[in-house]
Amino acid sequence: MDDRILLRMCRMSGHEMPFITEAFEGEWVVPLGPNVTGFEKDLEKFLGENLPVVALSSGTAALHLGLIGLGVGEGDEVIVQSMTFSASVNPVRYVGATPVMVDSEADTWNIDPELLDYAIADRIEKTGKKPKAIVVVCLYGMPAKYEEILKVAGKWDIPVLEDAAEAFGSEYEGRKCGTFCKYGVLSFNGNKMITTSGGGALVCPDMEAAKKTMYYATQARLGYAYYQHVDVGYNYRISNISAGIGRGQMYVADEYIAHHRHRQEYYLKHLGCVEGITIHCNPDNRFNSNFWLSTALIDDSIRIKGEEEAYASAITSIVGGAGAVTEQSSDVHTDCEPNTNVEALRLGLAKLGIETRPLWKPMHRQPVFSKFPAYTNGVAEDLFHRGICLPSGPYVTDRDADRVINSIKSLIL
Numbered sequence: 001m002d003d004r005i006l007l008r009m010c011r012m013s014g015h016e017m018p019f020i021t022e023a024f025e026g027e028w029v030v031p032l033g034p035n036v037t038g039f040e041k042d043l044e045k046f047l048g049e050n051l052p053v054v055a056l057s058s059g060t061a062a063l064h065l066g067l068i069g070l071g072v073g074e075g076d077e078v079i080v081q082s083m084t085f086s087a088s089v090n091p092v093r094y095v096g097a098t099p100v101m102v103d104s105e106a107d108t109w110n111i112d113p114e115l116l117d118y119a120i121a122d123r124i125e126k127t128g129k130k131p132k133a134i135v136v137v138c139l140y141g142m143p144a145k146y147e148e149i150l151k152v153a154g155k156w157d158i159p160v161l162e163d164a165a166e167a168f169g170s171e172y173e174g175r176k177c178g179t180f181c182k183y184g185v186l187s188f189n190g191n192k193m194i195t196t197s198g199g200g201a202l203v204c205p206d207m208e209a210a211k212k213t214m215y216y217a218t219q220a221r222l223g224y225a226y227y228q229h230v231d232v233g234y235n236y237r238i239s240n241i242s243a244g245i246g247r248g249q250m251y252v253a254d255e256y257i258a259h260h261r262h263r264q265e266y267y268l269k270h271l272g273c274v275e276g277i278t279i280h281c282n283p284d285n286r287f288n289s290n291f292w293l294s295t296a297l298i299d300d301s302i303r304i305k306g307e308e309e310a311y312a313s314a315i316t317s318i319v320g321g322a323g324a325v326t327e328q329s330s331d332v333h334t335d336c337e338p339n340t341n342v343e344a345l346r347l348g349l350a351k352l353g354i355e356t357r358p359l360w361k362p363m364h365r366q367p368v369f370s371k372f373p374a375y376t377n378g379v380a381e382d383l384f385h386r387g388i389c390l391p392s393g394p395y396v397t398d399r400d401a402d403r404v405i406n407s408i409k410s411l412i413l
């Protein structure tokens with residue numbers, strides 16, 4: 001191992017192998033079996049709301065099947081939080097629907113309930129039709145403003161799908177994210193709070209919905225010897241091996257979550273006092289983020305070493321001039337980029353062996369989605385311009401965090 005500090009590495013607990021060995025010995029090397037059922041039971045218990053959970057091959061698959069469960073199809077509109085990772089929006093396109101992006105509010109960085117209300121009214125006025133569903137996200141683990149959002153959704157009678165891929169173990173008023181809306185999505189990708197090497201789950205409202213989800217996840221085949229199909233199906237179940245990793249990870253889930261929360265508190269204590277740096281915090285005591293990633297906003301007033309070079313390189317790569325073969329040169333450049341002080345900080349930290357990343361670029365500014373309707377208030381773009389994700393995984397120790405903190409301080413002019 002070198003001494004680089006990475007953003008978020010997965011970590012095995014030592015409890016995984018027995019489940020995998022058992023699977024091998026029983027010849028359960030297939031996308032069903034005792035680990036799949038066992039992992040689902042573990043998740044149901046962890047979430048604590050008596051809701052059936054279906055384990056799947058990815059969080060993206062869970063979003064796709066959640067939209068199908070809500071009956072979303074061709075010609076429908078789906079409202080999606082713009083400030084998110086692309087996997088929240090791509091499945092809207094898989095089912096042939098139109099995503100309508102809605103901006104965030106500044107406390108949680110998640111969908112703005114007032115703008116959501118406005119957007120729904122405006123869509124109805126413009127298209128004569130209600131949006132079919134709403135996708136809310138718990139960004140970097142921060143619970144969305146459920147109370148306010150569900151009130152708006154209830155007023156218009158539109159079901160909500162909750163993308164809690166980053167919020168495993170986060171709580172709102174003591175209740176786990178993923179259990180507040182009609183469907184909830186979890187992810188166990190390699191970089192998420194716990195991992196199955198790749199996997200996800202759909203939290204369903206009832207057994208009927210869970211059965212329907214399993215049906216679509218296993219090629220939509222009806223129980224004839226020759227298989228009969230009346231629907232288009234998918235191959236989205238999780239493998240019994242992956243689920244075995246998940247069962248092992250459940251032993252340490254609470255420990256990992258506590259570690260991530262500790263990391264955020266530590267950054268807050270040692271960086272929160274630096275003028276111009278704001279560590280993202282729970283807005284009030286309803287919120288209890290898992291702080292999957294600790295994030296910070298860097299004020300425009302902060303000057304960073306090497307900023308002029310970062311600015312110059314951004315310019316050359318936009319105009320495609322000499323020296324444009326940078327990390328970014330193949331990107332489609334737009335006028336929406338992180339601020340140069342943030343970019344200089346990222347590059348400066350990378351030179352010191354510390355990996356950081358800008359916040360998610362809002363979906364309404366992504367070339368692939370920019371042609372779809374968007375309701376904006378400037379919050380998501382402002383966050384993208386000023387934000388940075390700090391190393392946060394189970395491998396990041398207090399000593400590592402000290403190095404991150406001191407390196408950041410050393411790069412500020």
Ligand SMILES: *Cc1c(COP(=O)(O)O)cnc(C)c1O
Pocket residue numbers: 057058059060061084085087088137163165166186187188189198199200
């Ligand atoms: C990771 C992630 C997903 C997708 O999960 P996968 O398991 O990687 O498919 C969806 N939404 C958000 C916000 C994510 O961060």
